[in-house]
Amino acid sequence: MEEDILLNPPDEKTVLNRAISIAVLFLRAQAEAIYSSSKDEEILKIEKNFFDEVNEWIEDEGIKSILSEREKLLFGKELGKWEEIEVFLSLSYLEDLGILLWALSFIDKLPPYEEGFKLVDVIGLIPVLKSIKEFEKMAKLRNYKELMREREIAELWYFRWKLGRMMKENYKLEDGKSYEEAIKILAKKALDLGAIKEILENDFSVKGKPFSLLEGEDYVYISNIIIERYLTLNWLCGYYKSWDERKEF
Structure with missing residues (x-):
């Protein structure tokens, strides 16, 4: 990597917004994975009802405004309509989210590279359907x-x-x-x-x-x-x- 790159690290608020964005994207990716693999109408109905709540929460908390342009395009798609490669990327969202939550001091240390983050490491920390302000109060960006x-x-x-x-x-x-x-x-x-x-x-x-x-x-x-x-x-x-x-x- 070039040493003369002008570094401009994001502030705590920017990292918080990114963590929230990746959290909702990760949950959407999980829902898309269920839609692509399950034919059980009851399961799909439960998932749709949950995401109807998530979408209301996204609107109420003003989260659409902090999504990246690419993320806005993904969220604009009807539930169950993501491409296979977009669903596959859910694995990377989990790792990204873990890193961001660690950076914000919600997680004490990073798991070894051979293990990576597991769902259990992050699921209880995702602020979905909760007050974003409370999540922000608990965060502290590492030095x-x-x-x-x-x-x-x-x-x-x-x-x-x-x-x-x-x-x-x-x-x-x-x-x-x-x-x-x-x-x-x-x-x-x-x-x-x-x-x-x-x-x-x-x-x-x-x-x-x-x-x-x-x-x-x-x-x-x-x-x-x-x-x-x-x-x-x-x-x-x-x-x-x-x-x-x-x-x-």
Whole structure:
């Protein structure tokens, strides 16, 4: 990442608004998942009734005004009409929400990268159908130094993931450079910073094995955690002008 990027971290109110937006988006994504997988009319009726209440709450609390442009488009769709890829993204909303709630001090510490956030970690903290003012009173944005430290950890994990992608795509490094040596150096930095607990075969340790041996669902799951933490912590540390501009560098 370029060091001359002009950082402009969001204030507490902006982070609060983002957490609320992601919370309602996450709940909508869960409802869409139910609509796409269930044919039980009673279940669908219950879900629709719940979201009728949610939509009233969104109007009463003025939440539409804090949604990003992309989120407004998603919420504008009729319930049950999201595309499959939009429903799939609910996993990333869970990780994003967990990071934001941690940043606002609702969660004491981040779970390990190999675990990520679970529904039970955030569901009781989501302020849906409750007073937003009460939620705001309980929040306290962590200091910038703490956010930046977690961002540095996220960047190391992201770089490790990126090296793996480059290897699979047969991307050629500069003469005299090797992936093995780059991963070894990165693993040492990660251990020194506390990003990993141990090094296995000169690599990041994940679920008792080297990162290089991850495959299938484990690889997809951890890849999502790595990317979303990196992007969300970048946003918290001021690397993007807006949430919708979050992207890999």
